[in-house]
Amino acid sequence: MTYPIITLKPHKEESLERFHPWVFSGAIAKAPEGIEEGDIVAVESHDHRLIGLGHYQIGSIAVRMLTFGEDAELGTDFYRQRLQQALRLRQSIFGNDKLQITNDKPETDQRKTENEAYRLVHGEGDFLPGLVVDVYGPTAVIQAHSPGMHFARMQIAQALVDLDADIRNVYYKSETTLPYKAHLDPVNAYLIGKYETDIAQENGLKFHVDWLKGQKTGFFVDQRDNRALLERYSKDRKVLNMFCYTGGFSFYAMRGGAQLVHSVDSSAKAISLTNANVELNFPGDPRHKAYAEDAFKFLDNIGKGEYDLIVLDPPAFAKHRTALKNALRGYQRLNARAIERIAPGGILFTFSCSQAVSKEQFRLAVFSAAAQTGRRVRILHQLTQPADHPVNIYHPEGEYLKGLVLYVE
Ligand code: SAH
Numbered sequence: 001m002t003y004p005i006i007t008l009k010p011h012k013e014e015s016l017e018r019f020h021p022w023v024f025s026g027a028i029a030k031a032p033e034g035i036e037e038g039d040i041v042a043v044e045s046h047d048h049r050l051i052g053l054g055h056y057q058i059g060s061i062a063v064r065m066l067t068f069g070e071d072a073e074l075g076t077d078f079y080r081q082r083l084q085q086a087l088r089l090r091q092s093i094f095g096n097d098k099l100q101i102t103n104d105k106p107e108t109d110q111r112k113t114e115n116e117a118y119r120l121v122h123g124e125g126d127f128l129p130g131l132v133v134d135v136y137g138p139t140a141v142i143q144a145h146s147p148g149m150h151f152a153r154m155q156i157a158q159a160l161v162d163l164d165a166d167i168r169n170v171y172y173k174s175e176t177t178l179p180y181k182a183h184l185d186p187v188n189a190y191l192i193g194k195y196e197t198d199i200a201q202e203n204g205l206k207f208h209v210d211w212l213k214g215q216k217t218g219f220f221v222d223q224r225d226n227r228a229l230l231e232r233y234s235k236d237r238k239v240l241n242m243f244c245y246t247g248g249f250s251f252y253a254m255r256g257g258a259q260l261v262h263s264v265d266s267s268a269k270a271i272s273l274t275n276a277n278v279e280l281n282f283p284g285d286p287r288h289k290a291y292a293e294d295a296f297k298f299l300d301n302i303g304k305g306e307y308d309l310i311v312l313d314p315p316a317f318a319k320h321r322t323a324l325k326n327a328l329r330g331y332q333r334l335n336a337r338a339i340e341r342i343a344p345g346g347i348l349f350t351f352s353c354s355q356a357v358s359k360e361q362f363r364l365a366v367f368s369a370a371a372q373t374g375r376r377v378r379i380l381h382q383l384t385q386p387a388d389h390p391v392n393i394y395h396p397e398g399e400y401l402k403g404l405v406l407y408v409e
Contacts, residue, residue, distance in 0.1 A: 003042045003053060004032040006063060013045040016052070016065065019394040021129050023054065023063035031056075037182045038147030040066075040074050055130060055148025059179065064129035064146055079152065079159035083133075086126045087165055090118055093387045116200040117209070117221050118388045120165070125390040125398045131156065132177075134217040136200040136209045139169040139193070141217040147182045150174060157191040169193030171211050188212070199280070203228055205251050207277045214273070215245065222401055223248055223313065225386045226349065229405070231256035233309060233347050240264070240307040242295045242314075242338075247274030249311045249349070251281045254288060258309070263290040264298050299337040308343035316354040324356055328365045331357070335369035339377060342408050351383070351403040362402045370406075381405035 008016075012027035023043055035041060035056055043051045043063055053074060054065040066074060094115055120126075120140065121133035130146030133156075140160045144150040157170040170192040178186045198208045202224055211218035227248050234256030241249045244263035253261045263274045271292040278288045291298065295314065312334055318327030335350055342348055352362045359382075370377040383403030385391075391398040 003040050004035050004056075005042045005044055006031050006035075006056070007044050007048070008046055008051070010046045013043075013049070013051050016043070016068070019068060019392075021054075021065040021124050021127075021392070021395055022061045023065070025060055025062040028062055031062075037184075038151045040148065042071065055146050057146055057148065057179070058182070064148065066128070074152075076155040076158050079156050080162055082126065082128055083121065083156075083159050083163055086121050086128075086133075087163055089126075089390065090120060090388055094118065115202060115224075117202050117207075117219060117224075119221050120160075120388075122389045123398065124392045124395040127392070132217070133160065134219070134221055135165065135167060136198075136211070136217075136219070138166060138196050139171060139211070140167045141171045141173055141211045142191075143177045143217060144172075144174045145177045147178065147184055150178055150184055150186075154191060161192055169196060173211060173217060202248075203252075205255065206280045207246060207248070207251070208273065208280065209246075210273065213269075219246055220248060222353075222385045222389055223351075226351075226383050226403055227252040229381065229383070230309075230311065230349055233405075234258040237309040237347070238307045238343075239309045239311070240302075241311045242298070243312065244274050244290070245270045245313075247277045247290070249313070250274060250288060250290075251278055253309070254278065254282050254285065258287065261288045262307070263288070264293055264295055265290075266292065266294050268292045296334065296337070299334075299341060302341055304341050305343040306341070308346040310338045310342050310346065310348050312338055312348070312350045313353075314351070316356075317352070318354040318356040321356050324361075327354055327357055328361060331362060331365040332369045332372070335366050336372045339370055339375055339406070339408055340373045344409055346408045347380070348406040348408060349383075349403065350406065351401065353401050355397060355400040357402070359399075359402045363404065366404055366406070376409040378407045378409075379404055380407050 007030040008027050009029045039056045041056045052065050052068040054063040116137040120135050121131050130149040132143040134141050153172050160167050160170050172191050173188050174186040175188050209218040231252040234253040237258050239253040239258045239261045241263045244265045247263050250261045250263045271290045274290050317330040318324050385401035
């Protein structure tokens with residue numbers, strides 16, 4: 001293929017030869033005139049060896065690599081191949097039949113699988129930097145984080161329905177994820193098919209997914225395994241689910257036999273989603289209550305020992321490195337309040353989904369919080385993202401979800 005060529009400075013190909021998927025703008029010696037955001041480019045070393053192909057973008061990450069060493073046409077066939085690899089991995093994770101939906105009796109909504117919500121593409125972790133695809137039964141929701149993936153969206157959509165995964169509808173959602181400086185026209189729209197159902201299942205529990213207006217692709221599929229773990233700890237406990245969003249942890253706690261479950265989120269929309277999801281699984285169950293309130297204020301106002309299982313799953317406090325210090329202070333403050341107030345023998349599930357905060361930094365923030373309260377705290381589990389959010393070993397930045405389960409005496 002004859003894609004425009006970007007030439008690197010001497011030695012700047014070294015990390016790429018170890019498959020790190022980003023070219024930083026400072027590594028570039030020469031870029032052809034007239035290349036535009038989202039263009040496919042060939043990257044070569046200073047001595048003109050082909051390193052691979054990628055998407056060009058203006059910014060500190062100038063190229064996101066899609067192939068290494070190969071010169072191929074990056075069209076629908078390329079996406080078909082990559083998505084096929086991604087699906088094969090999910091089949092190994094979940095078992096083949098769990099990813100298929102029976103459509104023989106759509107009118108009775110007969111499903112043979114318990115997990116219809118999964119991440120099919122996790123950016124660099126699936127060798128497709130800039131692309132996220134979550135699947136909810138018959139609908140795939142695409143998020144583009146780079147102009148290149150934005151321009152490739154129709155090819156990706158076509159490749160998705162061609163897969164043997166029973167995807168019939170493809171919704172594209174890029175309004176909040178594309179770099180706004182790129183001046184693209186972000187769209188939220190069906191590229192293929194249309195609305196069929198907004199109900200999917202996770203580990204046999206049902207939930208509504210609002211990909212039209214919800215955060216991210218409409219549901220946080222990355223907490224699936226951690227919710228299942230929480231279920232095991234819920235029996236007879238008084239559970240407080242802070243930052244509940246669509247209430248994932250809440251309905252698992254209820255299935256686990258919690259005495260009561262209180263869900264808190266500052267967004268009224270999130271609270272109504274939580275109520276709807278609890279109703280879907282446990283209609284009329286009086287154990288659940290939801291509060292549209294600020295988490296910090298809520299924690300200030302509860303009595304000591306009122307809850308003996310608390311979940312803290314706040315939004316990313318640090319979206320960028322510059323905000324790191326404040327973010328760490330935020331985690332410390334939040335965790336200190338929960339540790340201070342949880343009942344003796346209480347279990348705290350605490351998370352950080354900030355990519356800029358490392359596992360060690362998060363643990364240090366929680367350690368400082370514990371020390372501040374003077375209580376005895378032990379770590380029972382160290383949690384992370386599930387296997388359908390794989391981390392490319394050459395791109396450790398892809399490991400973003402960190403969690404600790406603490407036992408507080
Ligand atoms: N635990 C959820 C995901 C949490 S996303 C799940 O399992 O799906 C983070 C949530 O925190 C969002 O719903 C957001 O509305 C809420 N939020 C953000 N700031 C908050 C605050 N100060 N107090 C309470 N909720 C807040």
